[in-house]
Amino acid sequence: MRPVLKIKKTHPDAVLPARASRGAAAFDLAAALDAPVVIEPGKTVVVSTGIAVELPSDETVALVFSRSGMGIKGGISLANSVGVIDSDYRGTIQLGLINHSETPFRIENGDRIAQLMLLGVLLPLVVETDELGNTERGEGGFGSTGTK
Secondary structure (H helix, E strand, O other): OOOOOEEEEOOOOOOOOEOOOOOOOOEEEEOOOOOOEEEOOOOEEEEEOOEEEEOOOOOEEEEEEOOHHHHHHHOEEEOOOOEEEOOOOOOOOEEEEEEOOOOOEEEOOOOEEEEEEEEEOOOOOOOOOOOOOOOOOOOOOOOOOOOO
């Protein structure tokens, strides 16, 4: 049986998340605004999507990612890089957007502003240990595997 993502509109103009193409891995999230918002250079604003969600199970997480076009063309990204929506959160999804460019960026009601991806969550038993298994890499850190 196909999982169900339940959506509750918390703003009358909210747009339901939708995949832009058959092969899209994530759902587009749109702004739900009473008036346009301008993000000034170097500033962060919170933009509402006007929706709340109920994830398919407590072993599901919704991750929010920036839209590549907004980042590359407009310098707009999520302020926290990736948003995490836990399975027990029922509030309106709001996004902190930051303007990395030198030009103000205008967001209108209904503009697609981010992407929502659902993933399964592995919930292991956490056990403290004095030993970890060996690997070829071992404790090698940044750059330890080379560049090519």
